[in-house]
Amino acid sequence: MSTDFSGISARYEHDSLIQKSAAEKLFGLLAINKADDVLDLGCGTGNLTRKLRGMTEGRVVGVDPSEGMIREAASQAGNDISHMVIGAEDLAFDDEFDVILCNSAFQWFGKPQKALANCCNALRKGGRMGIQAPARMNYCPNFISAIEAVACATGTKEIFAGFRPPWFFLETADEYGAIFKEAGFSVPFARIEELTTLHSAAEVMTIFESGAAAGYLNQEFYEIRLDAAYCDEFRRIVKDTFTGQGAENGKVELLFNRIYLVAVKG
Numbered sequence: 281m282s283t284d285f286s287g288i289s290a291r292y293e294h295d296s297l298i299q300k301s302a303a304e305k306l307f308g309l310l311a312i313n314k315a316d317d318v319l320d321l322g323c324g325t326g327n328l329t330r331k332l333r334g335m336t337e338g339r340v341v342g343v344d345p346s347e348g349m350i351r352e353a354a355s356q357a358g359n360d361i362s363h364m365v366i367g368a369e370d371l372a373f374d375d376e377f378d379v380i381l382c383n384s385a386f387q388w389f390g391k392p393q394k395a396l397a398n399c400c401n402a403l404r405k406g407g408r409m410g411i412q413a414p415a416r417m418n419y420c421p422n423f424i425s426a427i428e429a430v431a432c433a434t435g436t437k438e439i440f441a442g443f444r445p446p447w448f449f450l451e452t453a454d455e456y457g458a459i460f461k462e463a464g465f466s467v468p469f470a471r472i473e474e475l476t477t478l479h480s481a482a483e484v485m486t487i488f489e490s491g492a493a494a495g496y497l498n499q500e501f502y503e504i505r506l507d508a509a510y511c512d513e514f515r516r517i518v519k520d521t522f523t524g525q526g527a528e529n530g531k532v533e534l535l536f537n538r539i540y541l542v543a544v545k546g
């Protein structure tokens with residue numbers, strides 16, 4: 281089952297600063313041609329799908345399992361972009377695309393092997409798939425230390441013990457490459473990069489809310505019932521941790537480990 285991002289779809293476009301900036305490099309790696317048919321997998325509110333629309337005269341399709349995300353994406357797009365509510369594990373395209381772009385969504389795939397087999401099938405021979413996603417269990421040390429504080433605090437530790445992380449992280453670029461190769465791709469480029477940006481603590485909280493919170497504060501991933509008091513206390517602890525991470529000028533150095541990978545269908 282995929283995470284429902286519908287709850288954050290309305291503000292995602294505005295808040296997703298990190299996903300937007302990380303996508304720039306992925307566009308560079310994929311070098312989209314004027315005639316490419318392109319699938320934006322896990323398109324969210326469609327910011328990147330609309331950018332793709334300006335890069336090719338071919339077909340542009342955005343898919344995402346979250347109805348709320350697709351509703352928002354469709355409301356902002358013209359009829360030269362098609363959308364579908366569907367997750368990577370259920371894709372049924374056959375030899376139809378030259379490029380699959382998957383930005384900041386791969387970590388959410390419940391069944392990555394099945395998803396990659398579907399992606400390989402969706403591409404034409406020689407077609408390429410590019411992903412950018414947080415990598416490693418310690419994907420963002422700032423977030424992880426905030427979560428460690430939640431896990432220890434009296435007001436949150438009992439319920440947090442019932443949290444089952446939904447994400448899929450691998451530790452090395454070779455491990456990411458291996459699962460693409462198993463699905464039938466060759467992998468000309470795979471690298472994990474440490475990206476550091478400077479933000480106010482409030483901005484770091486906004487970035488947390490635009491992605492990670494959809495997992496950490498989602499009933500679907502708890503074996504124990506969540507309540508409003510827990511969510512409020514969770515947010516307070518996370519916010520205080522980010523404030524404590526600020527330097528004298530209040531700026532927080534936010535570090536993300538990110539995998540960039542380009543795979544080609546042989």
Ligand SMILES: C[S@@+](CC[C@H](N)C(=O)[O-])C[C@H]1O[C@@H](n2cnc3c(N)ncnc32)[C@H](O)[C@@H]1O
Nearest residue numbers: 282285322323324346367368383384385388389
């Ligand atoms: C952080 S957003 C990224 C959205 C967009 N690609 C961007 O870069 O702005 C992650 C997206 O992945 C989607 N997602 C979650 N599980 C998925 C799955 N199994 N297959 C495809 N997309 C999925 C979510 O619904 C969400 O819209």
